[in-house]
Amino acid sequence: MFTKTLVATLLAATSFHVAAADYNPSEKAKQLAHDALLIDTHIDVPYRLINGWEDVSQATADGDFDYPRAQQGGLNAPFMSIYIPASYEESGGGGELAHRMIDSMEALVGRAPDKFALAYNTDDIYAQQQQGLMSIAMGMENGTPIAGDLANLKLFYDRGIRYITLAHSQSNHIADSSYDIRRQWNGLSDFGKELVVAMNNIGMMVDVSHISDEAFYDAIAVSKAPVIASHSSLRSYTPGFERNMSDDMLKKLAENGGVIQINFGSSFVAQQANRYNDMIKKRVQAVEKQFGKDSAEAKKRIAEINANNPYPYATLEQVLDHIDHVVKTIGIEHVGIGSDYDGVGDSLPVGLKDVSSYPNLVQGLLDRGYHDEQIKMILGGNLMRVWKAVEDYAAAHTNDA
Structure with a gap:
């Protein structure tokens, strides 16, 4: 929501606990989750570790992610979110925080090279899947660390960042935020438009989650490569919630060739x-x-x-409704998974409480009539298509970067 801790704080104040339903995915669902290339484009482990270090290469008592649970769920490639709170736009220091979190992911891989490997491109993802390693990819949530200097885009690209969420809970020097009533740019700033072009040219995915409707349409108009919504859901189920995407935005996303990665947080899923x-x-x-x-x-x-x-926790079935709606509205090629694990506190739906739960999602898709290849598209194929298109565009415009 407005901050990564707001939901957790409000839920903690209610002093209650809801047990997850007893989901029992079939052996087919479990096998499919493990056979597919399963990519989740938004997991907030780095910021979680900044606030309280744990060795997530081992089982942990807290949080939504650790290696044993992720392996149980079939996760191949989490995009770890390098989340920069909106306050850093004014206070400064966002770049330093970003580097600390990137360091933490490099350290994680260094501690457990038999489990993890850093992934910088689509070839890495495929190769590491074959090697039995979990790929650690990274996306930056909030472009504040760019600080108006395209040299910083190159710096963070070289450190492994492969998407940038242009803004977060407040407008910044790049874009207006969906949460911010102040619309200082009425979309993207002039620098924001320049940044989108530069991201296309360097091979960085443009993430339209969190930004205002006007900024979304600007990004679609400017970007020559497909964009992603790394962790968003649908406004048709949450009327008035601009953080989610409208049907018209979905259609523009499809025209662009992009993909929406469905956020699991209950407040994103259920009115x-x-x-x-x-x-x-x-x-x-x-x-x-x-x-x-x-x-x-x-x-x-x-x-x-x-x-x-x-x-009022959402349910797995309601998350599936969002996937169904995208498929019916713009086609199965444009939907994937961006859970927001470790980012939405204790607001996750019944049936999708942590990274061990992906087989429950697969079972739900099977129950709704999706066949294996379609499920593989949703679990990771669609995101890989977009990422490869972004890489190919950059390769064709190397002299522009």
Whole structure:
């Protein structure tokens, strides 16, 4: 949401726990999840480790990702998010934070070279799959570290960044954010348009998640290569939530040849969950206004509000509805997975609680009539098509970079 910790904070305040349903994917679903090239384009491990280090090459008590669970789920290639909070646009230091997180991913691979390998291109992904290694690819969430200097684009490309989410929860020097009512650029800034061209030329995927509608349309108009929405879902299921994509945006994405990677977070998937935080906040504010913020009566009533209004988790079936809608609207070539694991706190749907859960998704797709090759497209084939197209465009424009 507005910050990576907002959902977790609000959910923790409710002091309840919902157990996941007992999903039992078939052996076919498990095998397909492991046979397919399974790519998840948005997992927030690097920022999680900045806040509290764990060795995710081993089983961990916390978080949504570690190697044993990812291996159980069939994950081949997580794009680790180099997430830069929006506040760094004003405070500075975003570049240093980005480098620290990239360092942490290099260190992870260095500690467990028998498990992980850094992936810089599509050939690496295929080769490392054959070698039985989990590919660590990286995307930068929020272009703030570019700092208005295209030399930084080359620097981060050389360090392994392969997509940039142009903005995050506030507008920056590149683009307006879907969350920010201030529309200082009414889309992309002039530098943002220049950056998109430069990203095309160097072979960096343009990520349109988080940006405003106007910025999305600008990016589509400027980009000569397919774009991605690395972790977005559909506005048709969450009316008024601009962070998700409208059907018209989906159609423009398809014309561009791009792909939307569906976000699993409940507030992205289900309208009731999307509106939950605002509903609770308004009730709490009303109580605090009536009885005083720190009064015993206010605390009592707020506890009752939380106890009587448990968070309405989305379900696996609702995530599948989003995939179905993309397929029906623009075709199966344009949808994939961008879970936002480790980024949406305890708001993940029942049935998709961590990286071991991908076989549940595969079973759901099988149950809805998707055949094996179609499922492989959704799990990773479509993203690889786009990434290869971006690489090919850059190769043909090496003199422009």
